[in-house]
Amino acid sequence: MIVTRFAPSPTGLLHLGHAFAAITAARAGERFLLRIEDIDAGRCRAEFETAIYEDLDWLGLDWKKPVLRQTSRFDAYRAALDGLDSLGLLYPCFCTRKEIAEEIAHAIEAPHGPEGPHYPGTCRKLPDDVRKARIAAGEQYALRLDVRAAAERVGRLTFIEHSKSVDADPLLFGDVVLARKDIPASYHLAVVVDDAFQAVTLGTRGEDLFAATHIQRLLQ
Ligand code: GLU
Secondary structure, eight states: OOEEEEOOOSSSOOOHHHHHHHHHHHHHOSEEEEEEOOOOTTTOOHHHHHHHHHHHHHTTOOOEEEEEEGGGOHHHHHHHHHHHHHTTOEEEEOOOHHHHHHHHHHOSSOOEETTEEOOOOGGGGOOHHHHHHHHHTTOOOEEEEOHHHHHHHHOOOEEEETTEEEEOOTTTTOSOEEEOSSSSSOHHHHHHHHHHHTTOOBOOOOGGGTTHHHHHHHHO
C-alpha cells in the first residue's frame, strides 16, 4: 500500500507550494496522512495549525485521523538518538553560530551544502575528557552526526525518485545537527523517525527540500 504524508510546520500560513505538495501526496497515497511538524515551539503558533486544517479542508482533502504532532514524539526521538549514540555516531557540539562562522571564515576551503557551509568539525575532534568536563560544567550542546563514520558504516545507498534510482550523497550537508541546543531533536531526525513510525512508503515534499532526502536516507 502506498502511504504518503503532508508534513507542514505551523510557522506561517500555507502557500501555493504547500497546496500543491498536499494535493500531490493525497492523490498518490492509498493512505494519506497529515503530520504537524511543530518541534520548534518558538516559531510554531496554534493559529497557523488551525489554518492548516481549514485550508486542507477547503482543498477538499481528507486525511487519516488522528493527526500526528511531533511535539508528542520526543521520547521516540530520544530513543533514536540513543541508538545512534550507542553506535558511536554522535558527538556533542558546544559551538555557537558565531564561533562556527568565524572558523569557516578562516578556513582556506570550506565545503558547502544545500544549507550553506558545512560545520567545520571543531567538536568532532575534541578529546573525550574535554567533552566530559564541558558537559559536567553545564555547557549547552547540540548533538551532531558524524556523517563520514555513518556513511562508511552503511555503504552505498540509493533511493527512487520518479521511478529512477538515485545514488544518495549522505555527505552533502556535512555533520548535521540531530538534537539542537534548545530542542532535543531536529528536522532531519524527526522526519525520519516519524516516516518510519507511520510506515510512509512515498515521501513527497517541496523541491526546496529535495536534497534533504540524501541525508535522511542515511539516517534511515
Ligand atoms: N515540515 C517541513 C516543512 O514544512 C516539510 C517536511 C518534509 O516533507 O520533509 O517545510
